[in-house]
Amino acid sequence: MKQPLAYIHPAAKIDPSVVIDPFVTIEENVEIGEGTRIGSNVTIMSGARIGKNCRIFPGAVVSAVPQDLKFRGEDTVAIIGDNTTLRECVTINRGTAARGRTVVGSNCLIMAYCHVAHDCIVGDNVVMSNATQLAGEVQVDNYAVIGGGALVHQFCHIGPHVMLQGGALVNKDIPPYVKAAREPISFAGVNSIGLRRRGFSSDTIREIQEIYRYLYLSGLNNSDAVERIEAELPATPERDEIILFVRNSKRGIIKGYV
Incomplete structure (x- = not known):
């Protein structure tokens, strides 16, 4: 030494x-x-x-x-x-x-x-x-991957297993297991490749995709989507983690791509 x-x-x-x-x-x-x-x-x-x-x-x-x-x-x-x-x-x-x-x-x-x-x-x-x-x-959070040159605003929260596009300007929270891309930063699908690499089963990945259909493709606002997810989809660790993340988000989560 x-x-x-x-x-x-x-x-x-x-x-x-x-x-x-x-x-x-x-x-x-x-x-x-x-x-x-x-x-x-x-x-x-x-x-x-x-x-x-x-x-x-x-x-x-x-x-x-x-x-x-x-x-x-x-x-x-x-x-x-x-x-x-x-x-x-x-x-x-x-x-x-x-x-x-x-x-x-x-x-x-x-x-x-x-x-x-x-x-x-x-x-x-x-x-x-x-x-x-x-x-x-x-x-x-754990296993997030952030692309080069990303700028993340004060107080933002990036969830586990997120894949974030390089050069992104992040001013909202990014929920677990998703890809975030485009400008402004938006939901770009579930990070299925990353999840497979880390041992998530195909069934679990499909369940995560279904949760995000409620959040981003149903036309519901986040509060209503979370209530529907909780009422209609079976409880799993991944489901509960996503629900907790959305409910606890102080800055709001990223929007879907328009």
């Missing part, structure tokens, strides 16, 4: 197996788990909690203070799960008083030049393609 051309604060808690390349800066109040590799010119600032077997490529900055005028120097953290890769020049800001933490889960691939703002919660097995930008307090 010892690297004479890196600055490592003596109070940082770093597993002896961590590999640190030249010109890295690691501040106080940092924890890094075993097997992680830190590339050259990476800056890891106070409040970083980095898991095991991560790969952080040159130029990344983890746990910088939030770009939020309401931030008053609160003691907050930025948490990176195990086996996650941060490519070149990724920036992840730590939390504010709103949530106290920014989280990127385990087994994620965050490609070059992505930004994860304060208080975002990114789940496990998420792929964020190059130059994706998440504003503050965005939530991205």
Whole structure:
């Protein structure tokens, strides 16, 4: 671990197996788990909690203070799960008083030049393609795949197993299991290929497709569609997850394509 051309604060808690390349800066109040590799010119600032077997490529900055005028120097953290890769020049800001933490889960691939703002919660097995930008307090659920150059508005929620088109401007919530594309961003079908790859059965995929027929093809508003789904379709984990997502959406879900 010892690297004479890196600055490592003596109070940082770093597993002896961590590999640190030249010109890295690691501040106080940092924890890094075993097997992680830190590339050259990476800056890891106070409040970083980095898991095991991560790969952080040159130029990344983890746990910088939030770009939020309401931030008053609160003691907050930025948490990176195990086996996650941060490519070149990724920036992840730590939390504010709103949530106290920014989280990127385990087994994620965050490609070059992505930004994860304060208080975002990114789940496990998420792929964020190059130059994706998440504003503050965005939530991205497990197995979502975000195309390159996407811009996600503050407070938006992207559900699990979503496939989001590159270059998208996201200002509404995107419900679970769907593809979102076009301009303005719209429902573009169920992410059936991604679901098959992750072991969902054909019957389950057909059930999800039927749920979205009610939401997007029936002519009903969202509240009425959810009531019909609950009354007419059998209860399954996927059905209940979609219903809960729609009911809890604060920004409203994306519209169907017109």
